[in-house]
Amino acid sequence: MSESSVAQERQRRRVERMARERRGIVLYRERGKEIEHVEGRIWVVPSCSGGGAYLVDLRAETCGCPDFEHREENCKHIYAAVLASAKSASCAGCGKKVRRRELREVGPENLTFFEDDALCSPCAVSHGVA
Numbered sequence: 001m002s003e004s005s006v007a008q009e010r011q012r013r014r015v016e017r018m019a020r021e022r023r024g025i026v027l028y029r030e031r032g033k034e035i036e037h038v039e040g041r042i043w044v045v046p047s048c049s050g051g052g053a054y055l056v057d058l059r060a061e062t063c064g065c066p067d068f069e070h071r072e073e074n075c076k077h078i079y080a081a082v083l084a085s086a087k088s089a090s091c092a093g094c095g096k097k098v099r100r101r102e103l104r105e106v107g108p109e110n111l112t113f114f115e116d117d118a119l120c121s122p123c124a125v126s127h128g129v130a
């Protein structure tokens, strides 16, 4: 392979990667509510085609979708999970990661948690945090 075709190949891969990253951003924007934290660094990301979902492991950087299995490069689901993870914080009750804006802050009157701890909505309900 000549030097210029190596450079071309590299450029082509960079463009492809950026396109997948953009699709990941769009996926996060449109379906972010359906992206769920499982445990550790594992997330469930909805499939764009049909009703299924894929397991993304951010530690291993793997996804169960055919695109990833085919190319073994970060797919849009991985990019969407990276975004979801960056915009989430852990619930002080169950430890699940939840989008920051869906967490409720604990007030000073609560005796189970520290003030300013944040809870996901099921935990907030079960601990009487309004």
Ligand SMILES: [Zn+2]
Pocket (backbone or CB within 6 Å): 054, 063, 064, 065, 066, 067, 068, 075, 076, 077, 078
């Ligand atoms: Zn994927």
Ligand SMILES: [Zn+2]
Pocket (backbone or CB within 6 Å): 091, 092, 093, 094, 095, 096, 119, 120, 121, 122, 123, 124
């Ligand atoms: Zn919780």
